[in-house]
Amino acid sequence: MSRKRITDSLRNEWARALAMVRRSPYRLDPRVYLRLIDAEALHALQQRYERTGGKALKYLDVAYWMKVNARRLADIPVGRSPPCLRLLDIGCGAGYFLFIARALGHDAVGLDVPDTPFYEEMIALLDVPRVMHRVKAFEALPDELRGYDVVSAHMTCFNRLPDRSHWRGEEWAFFVDDAKSRLNPGGTIQLHLNKLEDGRAMTPEVEIFFRKNGFVIDRARAVFRDR
Template structure:
């Protein structure tokens, strides 16, 4: 058993959780597990956390039936902390106010975190009629609780993003718009079109920040992409595991 797995069983749960978040925050310039807790508590006061708790009770049986469905999202103890970690890793806990576009924003945690850190954030997600019943219920109620802004837009291969203006950051976490886990999951050519288009929506010096979704069944040890796609990401920016960062030259 790996030391990390062993720690889960021998350490008190609180200590284990603290160390797990701390590890994820390595390199976040002064933002560690204590800052995470402080930020988490503050954001709970800014959103309607009670509505999320009620929703969690409402969808408990959906969650038990399918723990990977959208019914998992009202668990803010995990998902809000994850979004804070994502924001800190993208450097959003410090520095000037930025204009952010979050693709595939789902329940809107990341948008709520961006607002907390003083940024202006807009979410993009598929139109309502594409949602499953549980996604519609959870995403609608959570968006209301988070009081965030969203535009409906279906991202398709080889189609430019129909969004107005330019952004300092375009983000996407647990990316699914690449037809994730479908037989037509994007390959290098679709990603190349997407990167060119996304960069055209960035201000000079702006960044595209992607957190790719695991598809080890398709990619084996490479987990998130095939070799040509990884080469593209490396040619255009930095790729480290699931994270791809591409900058528009200033």
Template sequence: MQQRYAGSTAKYAKYANVDPWLRLNRERVQDLKLHRSAPKRVLDLGCGGGFFLFILKKLGHSVLGLDIDQAPLFAELLDVFEVPRVVWRINAFEPLPDLGQKFDWITAFSINFNLYYPGERLWGPAEWDFLLHDLQRHLAPAGKIFFGLNPSFGGNYYTPELRDFFSRRGADVERARIFFDRGVRF
């Protein structure tokens, strides 16, 4: 797979070099202390090639990815890693599908579903409020939600208004990290 994508100019070809992505996601697992926890049910939004979920699965967690089916490389990686994925696009004000279970953790790393193209505008509190209410439907009691944001068009992760919104909802907000350690406060 690495050789096949080595000369590719496709945006996602960099993920064929799996070693750095496995290292990064091992650190993510450790940062969330999932390497030392009892088995959890984890939903990863925008799972990409499934690196994070692959590591969790090896540690005994039950995993499910959710992402669009845009990059053939990601489908190949998910197959190699034996990580299940629901193909779905996250859109503002649209609920996620019925996933058939509740999750102890809902994660999302390096997301871009919160960006409007081509107007280059971030989701505001209304869009995030809808998503958080919807995610609550999929969250087990005492479940946790973690978002690792991508920088926006101007290089910031969120507006001051959005930072305040996340804080009011009970999140610990630090740079790109939005962590609802005790669920969402409505």
């Protein structure tokens, strides 16, 4: 194994261990948040989309996605308020991350496009706020979205181009600079990238960019903490 691979492996192990340490005081029981949802309305929605199939099927297991998003919040880490934090979740999808954050007493808003009917119905059922906006390379987020303690994006799709290639360093540089400008002092940016076509979490160019700009990398997760 090359020296670079050994170094990268040690970095990843360190990042993973650090995430576990940060997460440990913030363990969140997803069952608590599942019980807050109207069970009858949720069951009806699940049955309807089980019949129609499509993209929604992946997200119908609400218990599983509550667990995933409870862990994402613990990774940041975000626990129960106080203090009340302001969170912006980019590409919020069905709104599970927002729902748990708000149940914990935080001010959380999502950002996404209204092109998936299941997301529309789940957002309405969970009663979480969302701003309609499509993220594009080299275009800033809406100006009013400022003053956040956390800016997050999970399983990112906005960085995927029409030819199925992905953003390179320069696109991420614009996005990250814009996201940093939305943070309160001491804020956090947490990104979970969807895998590339070849199974990698990110290209070497993008990983180098993130590391040079103060992000800690743990596989497909990149986290920046303002000091």
